Amino acid sequence: MAIDRDALIDALERMGDADDAAAAAAAREAQSMLEAADLGWDEIIDPNLGQQAEAAPKLDIGEDDRSVLKAIDALLARPGLYEGTAEDLREHREELERGELDPEDRRYILTLYERVA
Numbered sequence: 489m490a491i492d493r494d495a496l497i498d499a500l501e502r503m504g505d506a507d508d509a510a511a512a513a514a515a516r517e518a519q520s521m522l523e524a525a526d527l528g529w530d531e532i533i534d535p536n537l538g539q540q541a542e543a544a545p546k547l548d549i550g551e552d553d554r555s556v557l558k559a560i561d562a563l564l565a566r567p568g569l570y571e572g573t574a575e576d577l578r579e580h581r582e583e584l585e586r587g588e589l590d591p592e593d594r595r596y597i598l599t600l601y602e603r604v605a
Contacts, residue, residue, distance in 0.1 A: 491525040496532070546605045549598060556584060556594055559601040566604065573600075 499521065502514035522528065547562055549555045560581045564574055580597060583589040 491521055491527060491532070496521050547601075549601060551594065551598065553584060553589075556589070556597055557581065559597055560584070562605065563597075563601055 496518055499514045499518040503511050503518070505511040505514065522532065547555075547558050549559050560577050563569065564577055564581075577597070580589060580593050583593070
């Protein structure tokens with residue numbers, strides 16, 4: 489079951505309330521949301537929180553199709569990659585394989601790789 493992320497964040501923020509009763513009520517509310525979603529805290533909190541991801545060795549990337557494909561795969565392998573970005577990259581990978589990757593998207597991929605690699 490899904491959890492309302494915004495509501496959970498709101499409850500977590502209210503746990504710092506100076507009024508102990510309000511803080512305790514917010515904590516109970518957060519716990520209740522987890523129980524209703526059949527989730528545990530370990531499923532909500534990123535185990536890598538506060539840790540730097542180990543940097544993979546930077547690839548020698550050019551503008552050819554093989555290089556762009558390597559850049560896409562390297563980006564998709566990064567932990568914590570935003571799902572929207574991953575989805576875009578998977579679509580670009582398919583376009584590249586069909587020979588239909590737009591030059592602007594090719595530049596976007598290479599620029600993104602250079603920024604995060």
